Amino acid sequence: MTINSNIPEGSIEKKWSNHKFNMKLVNPANRRKYKIIVVGTGLAGSSVAATLGELGYNVHAFCYHESPRRAHSIAAQGGINAPKNYSNDGDSVYRLFYDTIKGGDYRAREANVFRLAEVSGSIIDQCVAQGVPFARDYAGYLDNRSFGGAQVARTFYARGQTGQQLLLGAYAALNRQIDADTVKFYDRREMLDVVIVDGKARGIVARNLINGKIESYAADAVVLATGGYGNVFFLSTNAKASNATAVWRAHKKGALFGNPCFTQIHPTCIPVSGEHQSKLTLMSESLRNDGRVWVPKKKGDTRSAKDIPENERDYYLERLYPSFGNLVPRDVASRRAKEMCDNGYGVGTSKMAVYLDFADAIKRLGSDAVFQKYGNLLDMYKQITGEDPYKVPMRIYPAVHYTMGGLWVDYNLMSTIPGLFVLGEANFSDHGANRLGASALMQGLADGYFIAPYTISNYLASNKFAAVKEDHKEFTEAENGVTATINKLLSIDGTKTVDEFHREFGKAMWDYVGMARNKAGLQKALKILPEIRAKFWKEVKITGNAHDINTELEKAQRVADFMELGELMAIDALHREESCGGHFREEYQTEEGEAKRNDKKFAYVAAWEYTGKPGKPKLNKEDLDFEEVHPSQRSYK
Amino acid sequence: MKLTLKVWRQNNKNDEGRFVDYLAKDVSPDMSFLEMLDVVNIDLVKKGETPIVFDHDCREGICGSCGMMINGRAHGPGRGIATCQLHMRSFSDGDEITIEPWRAKAFPVLKDLMVDRTSLERIMRAGGYTSAKTGGIPDGNTILIPKPVADEAFDAAACIGCGACVAACPNSSAMLFVGAKVSQLALLPQGQAERETRVTRMVAQMDEEKFGSCSNTYACEAECPKGISVTHIARLNREFVSAQF
Numbered sequence: 089m090t091i092n093s094n095i096p097e098g099s100i101e102k103k104w105s106n107h108k109f110n111m112k113l114v115n116p117a118n119r120r121k122y123k124i125i126v127v128g129t130g131l132a133g134s135s136v137a138a139t140l141g142e143l144g145y146n147v148h149a150f151c152y153h154e155s156p157r158r159a160h161s162i163a164a165q166g167g168i169n170a171p172k173n174y175s176n177d178g179d180s181v182y183r184l185f186y187d188t189i190k191g192g193d194y195r196a197r198e199a200n201v202f203r204l205a206e207v208s209g210s211i212i213d214q215c216v217a218q219g220v221p222f223a224r225d226y227a228g229y230l231d232n233r234s235f236g237g238a239q240v241a242r243t244f245y246a247r248g249q250t251g252q253q254l255l256l257g258a259y260a261a262l263n264r265q266i267d268a269d270t271v272k273f274y275d276r277r278e279m280l281d282v283v284i285v286d287g288k289a290r291g292i293v294a295r296n297l298i299n300g301k302i303e304s305y306a307a308d309a310v311v312l313a314t315g316g317y318g319n320v321f322f323l324s325t326n327a328k329a330s331n332a333t334a335v336w337r338a339h340k341k342g343a344l345f346g347n348p349c350f351t352q353i354h355p356t357c358i359p360v361s362g363e364h365q366s367k368l369t370l371m372s373e374s375l376r377n378d379g380r381v382w383v384p385k386k387k388g389d390t391r392s393a394k395d396i397p398e399n400e401r402d403y404y405l406e407r408l409y410p411s412f413g414n415l416v417p418r419d420v421a422s423r424r425a426k427e428m429c430d431n432g433y434g435v436g437t438s439k440m441a442v443y444l445d446f447a448d449a450i451k452r453l454g455s456d457a458v459f460q461k462y463g464n465l466l467d468m469y470k471q472i473t474g475e476d477p478y479k480v481p482m483r484i485y486p487a488v489h490y491t492m493g494g495l496w497v498d499y500n501l502m503s504t505i506p507g508l509f510v511l512g513e514a515n516f517s518d519h520g521a522n523r524l525g526a527s528a529l530m531q532g533l534a535d536g537y538f539i540a541p542y543t544i545s546n547y548l549a550s551n552k553f554a555a556v557k558e559d560h561k562e563f564t565e566a567e568n569g570v571t572a573t574i575n576k577l578l579s580i581d582g583t584k585t586v587d588e589f590h591r592e593f594g595k596a597m598w599d600y601v602g603m604a605r606n607k608a609g610l611q612k613a614l615k616i617l618p619e620i621r622a623k624f625w626k627e628v629k630i631t632g633n634a635h636d637i638n639t640e641l642e643k644a645q646r647v648a649d650f651m652e653l654g655e656l657m658a659i660d661a662l663h664r665e666e667s668c669g670g671h672f673r674e675e676y677q678t679e680e681g682e683a684k685r686n687d688k689k690f691a692y693v694a695a696w697e698y699t700g701k702p703g704k705p706k707l708n709k710e711d712l713d714f715e716e717v718h719p720s721q722r723s724y725k
Numbered sequence: 726m727k728l729t730l731k732v733w734r735q736n737n738k739n740d741e742g743r744f745v746d747y748l749a750k751d752v753s754p755d756m757s758f759l760e761m762l763d764v765v766n767i768d769l770v771k772k773g774e775t776p777i778v779f780d781h782d783c784r785e786g787i788c789g790s791c792g793m794m795i796n797g798r799a800h801g802p803g804r805g806i807a808t809c810q811l812h813m814r815s816f817s818d819g820d821e822i823t824i825e826p827w828r829a830k831a832f833p834v835l836k837d838l839m840v841d842r843t844s845l846e847r848i849m850r851a852g853g854y855t856s857a858k859t860g861g862i863p864d865g866n867t868i869l870i871p872k873p874v875a876d877e878a879f880d881a882a883a884c885i886g887c888g889a890c891v892a893a894c895p896n897s898s899a900m901l902f903v904g905a906k907v908s909q910l911a912l913l914p915q916g917q918a919e920r921e922t923r924v925t926r927m928v929a930q931m932d933e934e935k936f937g938s939c940s941n942t943y944a945c946e947a948e949c950p951k952g953i954s955v956t957h958i959a960r961l962n963r964e965f966v967s968a969q970f
Contacts, residue, residue: 139859154780155846157886158788174866216865217857219915221879228869246879252787253882260854267850275843298835327782361755366763367784468785471810472757537859585770587763632775636737637836639778640770 089697091344091708094498095199100185100716104203107499108542112549119144122548125292125307126150127279127334130159131251131529132512133313134258135536136544141265143541148305149262149271150294152278152329156259160315160327161532164251165372165465166235167243168215168529170208175232175241181205184242186717188527191237191417192492192520193669193683194691194719195347197712199499200517207538208530212244214537218257222246235525236373237417237724243526248372248465254529258536277303278642279334280573281566282310282341282508289508290556293566295574297642300635302567304558309507309544312338313536316491316513318351320650320657321602322594324488325357325370331646332653335495335514343503344695344708346496346516348653349661352523352670353603354489355421358472359441368487369472371444371465373525376414378449378458379482381405381421383433383442393435393443393481404428412724419522419670419683420724422486426603427681429485436483445481486603490528492519492670493660496695496710500543501535504695506551509544511535516693521669574634577644582627586643589624593651596620601658606674610662617658618703621651652702659696659705666690678721687719726752726818730765732777733825735834738841742834744823754814758801759784759791761813779838784809786950789885792892793838794825799889799948807887807950827888829897831934842888844934845902851930852923853906855915868914881909883951890945890953896937901945903931904961905953911964921968928965 096107114122122145126137129151137149153159173179184205189196212230216222222244223231232241246253265271276297283291283304291306317332318324339345356371382401389396404424406413414421425442428434435441446466450458455478459466466477473483494516495503501517503510512532519527600613624647632638667676667683668690676684691712696705728749735742749765756764759781766776781791786807793808795801801811816822824838832840870878882905890901907924910916916923939958946955 135859142858153782153790154841154843155886158782158790160783160788162789162885163783163785163787172865210860210862213862213865214857214859216868217855217862217915219855219878219882219910219913221870221875221882221909221913222865224870224872224875226872228871228875230865246882249787249883252885253879256882260849261857261859263846263850264854264856267852275846327788328784329782362753364753364756364760364764366757366760369785467805468810471786471806472812474812474814541859583771585767587767629770629773631770631773637778637839638775640776 089344089504089708091496091504091695091710092498093197093710094500095197096499100198100202103199104206111542111546114545114549116144120146122146123148123307124309124311124544125305126311126313127292128312128314128514129156129262130161130313130315130512131255131258131532132536134255134262135533136311136313136511136540137271138258138261138265139537139541140544141268141270144270147265147271148274148307150274150277150279152276152297154275156262157256159255160330161255161529162252163327164529165248165370166374167233167245167250167526168211168254169235169242169526170212170244170530171205171242172209172212174230177240179240179242183240184208187238188518188524189520189717190722191524192522193685193722194520194687194714195668195712196518196520198714198716203539204518204531204534207534210538211530211533215254215257218260220246220253220257233374234377234415236376236415236421237524245374248374248462251529254533258533280337280570280645282338283562283566284341284505285556285560285562286554288506291563293563293570295570298637300638302570304563304567306556306558306560306563308548308553309509311509311511311540311544312495312514313511314514316494317650317653318488318491320594320654321488321597322590323360323365323368323598325354325368328367331649333646333649335510336649336653338495338503338505338508340698341505343505343508344496344697345493345656346693346695347493347660348657348696349601349664349671350492350521350669351488352418352490352492353422353486355418355425355486356444356484357487358469359436359438359483359485369468370487370489371469371482371484373418375444375462375465378461379414379444379446380448381414381442381444383428383435387432402433409724416724417522417524422603423672425486441483441485443481444484446477447481450478490523492516492521492523496693500546501540502543502547507547509540511540521671573645574641577628577641577648578630578634580626580628582629584627585629586640586647589620589628590647590650593617593620593654597654601654601661604672604674605661607662610658613658614655614662617651617655624648624651655703656696656705660694663707664690664694682722685719691719726754726813726816728752728816729821731821731823734777734837737836738833752813754812756813757784757809758795758811758813759809777838778836781809786810787885789887792827792887792889794827794892796823799893800950805950805952807885827892829891831897831899831936832888832891845886845888845899847934848899848903848927848930849906852919852926855910856919857915870913874912878909878912881905881953881957884953885951887950889948889950891936893944893948894937895942895944896940898939899931899936900939900958900961901949901953901955903927904957907964908957908960911960920964924961924964924968
């Protein structure tokens with residue numbers, strides 16, 4: 089397959105404005121004739137559905153919760169970046185662009201990243217207008233804080249619940265359109281297939297999660313905003329239902345999958361406490377603004393933190409990276425924590441944790457000020473661990489958090505299936521091999537409010553659409569396929585539950601395709617993962633039936649897809665013989681243990697094509713040209 | 726720990742429903758309440774029975790999906806937490822725990838502990854927003870909002886829409902839920918233009934959904950996982966009255 093990123097001509101500063109002018113428009117009176125399906129209503133989905141509704145399109149939005157407010161965007165804590173330069177510390181659109189390209193370890197597309205930085209300021213204004221209660225100073229101005237991978241304070245926040253407030257803003261905008269009848273909202277529906285007619289995405293097949301009915305919906309364009317696939321590891325910071333089914337089934341229908349192995353491991357999560365653990369809880373990176381990360385200098389030290397004197401503590405991030413200190417990017421902080429624990433310096437009963445200590449901040453600012461900034465996070469920690477972080481240092485360990493990989497999209501956020509647009513975490517586009525903090529909210533809303541509405545209009549205006557209804561044979565075939573899979577799953581009646589399989593598969597993923605990877609481990613993974621998948625299809629046990637609320641059946645379909653995607657991640661990780669950002673191959677590191685890229689061989693996006701059988705993908709490459717930022721060894725020293 | 730669970734089982738909206746006893750063995754104090762139910766469900770599936778259905782997702786107290794009455798209290802013992810944040814260290818070996826769905830006319834049971842809260846959605850759609858269209862918005866700093874006002878608006882906006890306030894209220898009133906949104910937008914300059922129509926429409930929708938009235942028991946505030954204050958109900962009343970004249 090030939091892939092074209094469709095990057096517009098012109099200087100980087102002019103590309104988006106030129107493109108906006110060159111794109112075709114749909115006359116306001118004609119917009120309601122076009123039907124657009126939006127799948128997923130988190131930040132990206134809600135914002136695009138609301139905006140398309142405002143423009144006058146006939147929008148149909150699908151969500152597997154009963155409300156868009158349950159989407160996992162709600163859990164983002166720390167903030168959203170925008171180069172407003174309110175802090176007067178030298179920020180600019182170009183600097184945010186530069187930081188994001190560098191933070192992504194030179195594996196993102198320059199033109200997309202520049203556009204992201206360019207529109208990010210408008211997002212803040214938009215959210216303010218919606219009534220999002222961002223933090224303000226006493227004079228009433230918007231407040232900023234700093235985040236990893238940047239030396240300016242450009243992060244806007246709403247206490248430790250920024251994602252919640254932004255999602256509620258987008259949700260309100262969507263509600264307004266539902267109220268105005270421009271958007272029809274379908275709750276508790278899970279998309280199980282995308283339907284292609286004459287080479288274009290023309291609809292979806294979804295399961296009604298209340299009564300089990302398989303339903304078809306036709307449209308002129310389909311937008312997937314269905315989030316990331318971190319749950320392939322079973323334990324992650326994602327919500328329990330977050331899944332890859334929509335993107336994976338689109339992949340199997342022809343959408344290429346970009347950089348599947350680029351997974352972000354977040355450095356500050358609450359460590360695993362036992363076998364029963366169902367998910368991991370993130371502690372916002374913003375805590376690294378005032379918290380100091382340390383381990384004992386002595387290996388296997390069993391003293392409690394308060395008994396370890398100052399001179400016997402190793403503040404290793406401050407020692408190794410004097411200029412960025414505790415605020416190095418996530419991939420670097422995660423890897424160093426793992427290394428400390430692997431080398432015997434870990435703390436806590438499991439020894440798989442490092443300290444994040446607020447004692448100095450409390451001394452300097454007082455506990456009231458620390459509460460003001462981080463109150464809800466510290467309370468959350470106390471609730472989960474039973475320890476008081478105002479008194480003893482928090483214990484943290486890295487956990488799977490975000491997936492930079494996703495469906496490949498061009499500059500217009502369109503996948504390789506014409507008419508199938510992919511937004512937010514579900515696409516691969518802007519974060520390269522590592523996402524900087526406070527950039528996910530930015531990307532989701534940039535895609536939804538300010539980019540996709542233009543590019544979708546252009547697509548609709550540039551194409552002719554034959555009338556397609558839900559009784560078209562492609563819909564019937566897709567429905568039959570979906571029903572067959574469900575019936576097959578229910579008929580197995582084996583001995584092990586879906587969760588048990590998922591946990592086993594996730595552990596293998598974490599062990600061999602996790603934070604540090606190597607050739608032998610990945611080859612082993614490629615042997616083990618298909619074996620677990622084969623066992624799943626023979627031995628899984630699902631009770632209940634298909635015509636009712638059946639949470640086990642819902643999980644089983646998602647896990648079945650994870651088991652195919654996981655294998656693709658391992659294939660991608662094995663093929664990429666370099667380290668970059670979150671993809672760390674132990675064979676490729678600098679003498680100081682940093683990721684060592686191979687720009688000659690791997691400065692490309694790996695866009696994998698499904699060939700009809702899992703485990704046999706075909707590689708397509710999109711070469712990355714760096715005209716603005718010259719790739720260099722990242723240094724945060 | 727070993728615990729006896731009395732769990733409400735109900736097949737669908739029309740089924741009568743009943744309590745069924747289950748034994749939860751090998752419960753660790755570090756488990757969350759939902760992880761304890763996960764373990765019970767694995768046993769049930771292995772025995773060929775249907776697992777206990779409950780809504781849940783983020784499991785960190787922010788998505789508002791989970792919610793059940795545990796020993797008669799919304800989200801169980803402890804203050805300022807959702808069910809997913811409740812840990813088994815709050816219970817003792819041998820305890821009997823009664824688990825029920827939210828009980829309210831406006832929240833019909835869908836299955837077991839899962840209820841239909843779309844009534845809250847319909848209230849939000851009846852004006853729980855500012856009519857700001859995408860684009861053409863002036864710089865965020867052109868609207869100055871003093872910190873105490875922004876903070877109070879945030880306190881109201883922290884609502885996670887779980888419905889615990891309704892479940893805890895003897896009248897099944899949604900006044901805290903509605904008050905939180907009305908109050909947030911009434912406090913902020915951005916909410917002024919539609920202040921009166923908003924409160925009028927949202928209250929009308931609330932009544933239509935058959936939520937009860939507020940009789941100042943303050944149970945809602947006590948059980949709210951985000952500790953939202955009843956002062957927002959007072960503001961809702963004030964807004965509503967002043968909108969009528």
